[in-house]
Amino acid sequence: MHGVIISNLKKYVEEKLGEEAWDTLRDKAGLPGKAFIPISMYPDSDLEDLLAAAVEVTGQGRDEILKDFGAWVIPPLMKMYRSFIPDDWDAVTFLKNIDDRIHERVVRMKDANAKPPHINVSEISPGLLEVEYQSHRDMSYLALGCVYGVAEYYGQKAALMEEKRVVGTHRTFIMRISAAEQTQRDAV
Ligand code: HEM
Structure with missing residues (x-):
């Protein structure tokens, strides 16, 4: 998965849930401290795990x-x-x-x-x-x-x-x- 999507997910999470929320999601996703930059590629599972963490934290559905x-x-x-x-x-x-x-x-x-x-x-x-x-x-x-x-x-x-x-x-x-x-x- 292209880093431009995950790095924007970070901005989205910070805007919607506050600055600290991204750290919470990364921890829950098993990716503590991992940096996502727009010019790199990442495993699809990173995005999937971050989404699962967002579902858990917000109570909203994945879709x-x-x-x-x-x-x-x-x-x-x-x-x-x-x-x-x-x-x-x-x-x-x-x-x-x-x-x-x-x-x-x-x-x-x-x-x-x-x-x-x-x-x-x-x-x-x-x-x-x-x-x-x-x-x-x-x-x-x-x-x-x-x-x-x-x-x-x-x-x-x-x-x-x-x-x-x-x-x-x-x-x-x-x-x-x-x-x-x-x-x-x-x-x-
Ligand atoms: C300037 C506009 C857009 C740019 C630059 C862009 C770029 C990207 C990039 C780089 C990815 C990651 C794909 C990968 O790593 O394989 C992606 C994923 C995705 N994009 Fe876009 N996109 C744009 C607009 C759109 C639009 C208009 C749609 C739908 C009509 C769309 C639907 C998706 C979906 C569903 C994914 C998730 C990947 C998947 O399901 O396999 N994108 N996009």
């Missing part, structure tokens, strides 16, 4: 934490990898290009043998996306949170219309991306 973290992490990732993102992209274009133009480049740049998730995004009709997640890591709710984060980053709103649990860790989300005020109108 709930992943979703919230996914939305939170998009602005810092956008800032770090701004040069990868053409100025004329909108939320839908960004999401449709996430695998080929972002994940593959960011992850393989660091480790040619890395296994980034497969997130296949297709536009079924204008603004209606099918977001297909496949990865051995079973972090589909991180993907869901990231979609919310991307929509918000571009001043739009995402709404989950349907969730299909395909098989194993493979999930499909049907999501609508719309102008922020349009979603508010629809909700009335």
Whole structure:
């Protein structure tokens, strides 16, 4: 797992739970004092153990934490990898290009043998996306949170219309991306 994700998890935990919380989580995860830097790779089990510790400390579910973290992490990732993102992209274009133009480049740049998730995004009709997640890591709710984060980053709103649990860790989300005020109108 790329260090940029775990180092941002540290910032997220400190912002949500306070400075000392990260030490508590690392201790509970059996990783006392371990440093996570954005330019290194770490075993997937480090993230999994930190998540399990976060579940224990907060009482929140793993999926709930992943979703919230996914939305939170998009602005810092956008800032770090701004040069990868053409100025004329909108939320839908960004999401449709996430695998080929972002994940593959960011992850393989660091480790040619890395296994980034497969997130296949297709536009079924204008603004209606099918977001297909496949990865051995079973972090589909991180993907869901990231979609919310991307929509918000571009001043739009995402709404989950349907969730299909395909098989194993493979999930499909049907999501609508719309102008922020349009979603508010629809909700009335
Ligand atoms: C600027 C935007 C983004 C950057 C730079 C970025 C980068 C990364 C990196 C470096 C990883 C670690 C992967 C590995 O080590 O194999 C990762 C994981 C992940 N990303 Fe992104 N990402 C971005 C946006 C998104 C978006 C929009 C989605 C969903 C639509 C998404 C979904 C995920 C998921 C689910 C994982 C967890 C790994 C897994 O399940 O296998 N990311 N991302």
